[in-house]
Amino acid sequence: xxxxxxxxxxxxxxxxxxxxxxxxxxxxxxxxxxxxxxxxxxxxxxxxxxxxxxxxxxxxxxxxxxxxxxxxxxxxxxxxxxxxxxxxxxxxxxxxxxxxxxxxxxxxxxxxxxxxxxxxxxxxxxxxxxxxxxxxxxxxxxxxxxxxxxxxxxxxxxxxxxxxxxxxxxxxxxxxxxxxxxxxxxxxxxxxxxxxxxxxxxxxxxxxxxx
Numbered sequence: 479x480x481x482x483x484x485x486x487x488x489x490x491x492x493x494x495x496x497x498x499x500x501x502x503x504x505x506x507x508x509x510x511x512x513x514x515x516x517x518x519x520x521x522x523x524x525x526x527x528x529x530x531x532x533x534x535x536x537x538x539x540x541x542x543x544x545x546x547x548x549x550x551x552x553x554x555x556x557x558x559x560x561x562x563x564x565x566x567x568x569x570x571x572x573x574x575x576x577x578x579x580x581x582x583x584x585x586x587x588x589x590x591x592x593x594x595x596x597x598x599x600x601x602x603x604x605x606x607x608x609x610x611x612x613x614x615x616x617x618x619x620x621x622x623x624x625x626x627x628x629x630x631x632x633x634x635x636x637x638x639x640x641x642x643x644x645x646x647x648x649x650x651x652x653x654x655x656x657x658x659x660x661x662x663x664x665x666x667x668x669x670x671x672x673x674x675x676x677x678x679x680x681x682x683x684x685x686x687x688x689x
Contacts (some may be wrong), residue, residue, distance in 0.1 A: 481529055488526050491516050494539050496546040508539035525618050558586040560619050561647070564636050565627035566606055569651060573627055578602040586617050613643040623647040630654040637664075 495515050499507060509520040516523070527533070527540075532548040534540040563570055563586050568591070577586055589606045591597065596606045607615050613637045615621075624645045628636050633652035640648065641662055650656055653671075654662050 485526050485529060486553070488516065488522070489520065489530070490554060492523070493553065494548055496542050496549070500546065506538045506540065507542055507545070509534055512540070512585040542608040545651050554583045555619060558583050558585050559623055560585055562587070562603070562611070562612075562616060562619075562621045562624040562640070563589045563627065564591075564612075564640070565629075565651075566591040566593070566601060567627065570625075570627035573625060573651070574602045574604060584623075586619060586625075588615050591617075609639070612639055612661040614681050616640075616645065621645070623649075624638075624654075625649045625651065628650045639675070649684065 492512060494514065496507075498636050509523045513520045513523045524534075527545075527548075530548045530552040532545060533538065561584055563574055565575070565591055570591075574589065575584060577584075586604050589601065589604045590605055590609050592609045598610045599606050622645050624640045624647070626633055626636050626640075626648060630652045633654050635652065636652075636655060637648060637650070637656045637658060641658060646662050648656065648658070648662065650664055650666045651669075653668055655666065658664055
């Protein structure tokens with residue numbers, strides 16, 4: 479069974495919430511409590527957990543530790559997934575700094591840039607390679623996931639180079655859609671679109687509150 483994209487997104491959110499609850503010492507949670515935190519319905523939470531084979535108990539709900547372990551087993555590979563980051567500008571550095579050490583199962587193992595002043599440097603624990611060395615480095619490091627953080631004019635070219643080198647999963651921060659084969663999964667992260675959407679609904683909420 480192919481897991482819907484939105485289900486994977488919600489499971490990732492549930493895991494983060496479970497981690498926060500464990501840090502706070504909360505060892506159990508009911509579906510309606512998790513639903514409220516995640517902004518979904520209780521029935522949606524239960525349907526999502528059907529994919530990982532996790533069931534709550536009538537009197538105590540879900541065991542938080544078991545819940546996180548079940549989501550980890552479903553989402554996380556047994557071997558750490560290596561990730562490449564292309565583009566070490568302000569955005570690329572921010573992504574690298576944010577992600578460094580956050581998920582032991584997802585490791586940014588190589589960075590790429592065309593700026594000779596950055597090539598060869600170690601930034602947040604990751605070595606920066608030349609774009610020209612991309613294919614050989616990706617092959618040697620067995621990397622098939624990449625993050626694109628380059629200007630929009632170079633995004634498609636970068637994606638094509640990554641795909642030629644064996645990448646089949648891309649997180650695209652460039653504000654432009656990518657033309658990729660059907661066997662390559664792309665997740666587009668567009669900050670401008672997100673801000674415009676938030677601004678639109680914020681205005682609507684303001685109008686409603688003033689009526």
